Amino acid sequence: MIAELQKLVQALWIANIAVAVILFVLVISRRNYRAFPAFTLYLLTNTTLSIWVFLTYKHRGFTSPFSWWLGWSMQVVAIGARALAVGELCKHLLARYRGIWNLAWRILLASAAILLIYSWVATKYLWTLALVRAQRDLELAIAAVIVGVFVFMRHYGIEARAADRFMGVGYCLYSCFKVVNNTILERYLDQYVMLWNFLEMLAFLGSLLLWSWALRKRLPEESNDMELLPEGVYSALTPEINGRLESLNESLKRLW
């Protein structure tokens, strides 16, 4: 059973690398690297490292210490690159709305930091599981940031381009899946490792397909020049609106 699963993992690994290479070619040929430079870098880094790790596993086996360290180092680099790509996507979605963006990035960063701190403090510390947990916590923070951006957009009635939505869903689903997977792995470590690899690759394949769909066409150039309101309008109107809302609530309260 384990041997069969190992073969399946290897086949899936090759499939992932192939799809990632196709996606990379797609990004270059459609010139979408201009719109998503950090994503392109993430894709390149991830694919290169995947090939390298795959070859190492093939020659040294899954259980050798070198393979283990290489595998985890790759994860660190890949998560770092993905965090950059997610930041780029958030900027894509909100940066043109300067006021909202200035508010959003602070809140999102603070939420991610709180989530990370909570995750580290709340769980019992074990050296053997430190990497699994660190990865899970980072993925949770990444997923929270993406969901946070979409919630912001929903709240303010901002509509995202289909490509940006697909990119976001791709990142988020993969991160959520990794959180679930690592949480389960933490509890059932020994009997789950091979299945964990398999499911993780399957989730990544899903994300790759979503990103490929998002970037199948050349994206139009986005202009960041947006006509904004004069500076005093917001500060003049918003306290007024809030004051009215307050009195509205007061009059509703009096009814009870």
Place this chain on the structure above:
Amino acid sequence: MYFDVFLALTGLLLLLLIWSLRKPRRSAAAQRGMSLPDECGSRHTSYLPQIQQALAVADYDYVSQRGSRELFRRFRKERRRTTLAYLAGLREDFQNLLGLARIIAVLSPEVAALQEFEKLRLTCQFRWRFEWLRLEIWLGHARLVDVSNLANVVSGLSVRMQKAIKELGERAALASKLGSSLDGRGVHPV
């Protein structure tokens, strides 16, 4: 326990993702094609005098004393239906205004976190109390004066907003942007 916490957090994130990606429902005002700034958030509140007349206490007393039991029952049912329909209209006005307030935030170069949180808190409070009032009316406990108070506050806000929009000058492009953004589909990126 942490096992469950992380799974629950992930589930919550996925639910939020689905909710945030859903297309917002188009409001009745959007379907009718509301224009700015003349009808900005005051379509229903402007009917308050007629509603007050229709729901006058004197009429209620008159029908209850002179009319048959069946007529009184029908009269009461109709009044309740009218009040609820009017309340739904008020909420629509209110939501349009709130939508406008959000668009002002989106198009502003600077946004204050405190004001935005305050707006969010007050909106949640309003929704909760509004639903409560609706329930009370439905059960026959609320009085007409309560509805009038509510309408006056919404209409006051609406008048101030209209004035403010006019204060923005004759920015036709802005007005059309605000108008198109109020159609329930949101602000478009390109």
